[in-house]
Amino acid sequence: MDWLNLPVANGARGIVQLPGSKSISNRILLLAALANGKTLVRDLLISDDTTQMLNALRALGITINQISKNDFSVEGGGGKFPVKQADLFLGNAGTAFRPLVAVLAIMGGHYRLSGVPRMHERPIADLVNALRQLNASVTYLGNEGFPPLEIKPAEIQNKIITIKGDVSSQFLSGLLMALPLTGETATIIVNGTLISKPYVELTLAQMARFGIQVTQENWQRFTLPGPQTYKSPGEIIVEGDASSASYFLAAGAIGGGPVRVEGVGMESLQGDIHFADALEKMGAHITKGKNWIESSLPARNTSNHQLKAIDLDCNHIPDAAMTLATTALFAKGTTTLRNIASWRVKETDRISAMAKELRKLGALIEEGKDFIRITPPATSLTPNAIIDTYDDHRMAMCFSLVSLGAPVRINNPGCVVKTFPDYFEKLAMIMLS
Known part of the structure; x- marks a missing residue:
């Protein structure tokens, strides 16, 4: 498939079983x-x-x-x-x-x-x-x-x-x-x-x-004391992917939720588990269990209740931080993501690519060697934007969240096969029409 049109969704709610990390x-x-x-x-x-x-x-x-x-x-x-x-x-x-x-x-x-x-x-x-x-x-x-x-x-x-x-x-x-x-x-x-x-x-x-x-x-x-040799533990279980969890947790925060991801929880060893903490700073409601995390937006006290912008050092969540860049489109104020120089040597130059595609949606973007600053459009997201993904699985998954505010086309959606082959099927299960 060369492209995928995602219609605008009225919210997000449901449960997602994560693929392995x-x-x-x-x-x-x-x-x-x-x-x-x-x-x-x-x-x-x-x-x-x-x-x-x-x-x-x-x-x-x-x-x-x-x-x-x-x-x-x-x-x-x-x-x-x-x-x-x-x-x-x-x-x-x-x-x-x-x-x-x-x-x-x-x-x-x-x-x-x-x-x-x-x-x-x-x-x-x-x-x-x-x-x-x-x-x-x-x-x-x-x-x-x-x-x-x-x-x-x-x-x-x-x-x-x-x-x-x-x-x-x-x-x-x-x-x-x-x-x-x-x-x-x-x-x-x-x-x-x-x-x-x-x-x-x-x-x-x-x-x-x-x-x-x-x-x-x-x-x-x-220091690795020697001599040591690798010994099989017999059986070993791969926990769910915390980076993949970020897209669904963000959907819950943007779209009201609740959205629960299963396969990763408070005992996870993965750094990207702390993406949920960043969402909490933006105003999302987060709950965690041993093997699950759930996100939602607190009950609306006013008609314009929404997430709020943050200024965050993302050294501890370099992959999941990409999801914050698109989440920032739904936050009040200017979000700054710092210490992300490693984005430039990933599947594509992710700072440059993210800046270019966010601008298509009407956002004001400032990019530097190791940071990106995102101010959402004053009114609404530009509808029917055509998003290029640069053969980068995380670009495709991050920009799918745009559909919570406007219809969007994702070019080369098949690039998600790198880490999450059935991502768009899982996403469709939680999007409300």
Whole structure:
């Protein structure tokens, strides 16, 4: 489908069962492949990104069997991949590409890793530089500092590694997951402010489920005592995706609600769970349970009751913060989202793309290197705007919320297959006609 017309909705109400977390799914798949023993992975997200990881692991000789729709059995390789030479295509899946580069460079073998054109525009120099500190052999096959890459066997020399913290937390996560393969004590020092810290917390939590302990000091120094090896926990369940929850929670806040998401709750390890706190600051009513979150707009005291603008440091919710940008269209005042420089190196330059598309709806936008400022139109949203999505799943899902105020066309809606293939079907279930 080239485009999808969304009619204006009169509100939002209902219950949504979330798909599994992309971040957790790909981390668990990789750790299960590296572990000793067989792991039964339940509630795995089925999407383009996880398919890229599954295909890569199978190409590397790991036996993976699909037990049911979302349950997979992974035969761990005990810290080694049977296939020592392979060409791996990973699409635009950063959660597959970055950690596999780190693991393969330390494990040893001859590999080439590539992706779609956008992946070849996403910087990876900081990860490569860190791996080269260990004497890993990683070569750029195209532009310096970007994929595609070639990895060759090398004698790894374990030493203290330094890495920048302000480009992508996936670089640090990749190193953390790979370093136990050396069998020795390893230390990583982060230079500068670590962005997207909750995603690193998520990595450490999944590693702990596979028996690897890491100590950290002020999120600037990480130590992995050696030797440690990954051990299968036997069975592991992937919780619902907190980033995906943001669209439905926002719909509940904008459209009155209540809207409840199931599969993620107050005990979640995902940083994007705090998106609900941001909605609360905007005036939404939020309630949480162990495995669910619900949002609504408090009873209207006046005819013009609505959400209110916020000024927020979004370092802790970089993906879900995109949903705040479209939610801001329904808030009184000017919303400022700060510390979002990582948006520029995602599936597209998300600050630039978001600014361009928000302007189509009549919003006043100011953008900077690491912030965006949104003032909604004085009267109503421009109806029948045609929104370009830049082959970015989050752009498509964020701008679907516009339909709570005006009819809108979403170009290339199929890009949501990256993380949430049936998103628009789930959305239609809660939209009131």
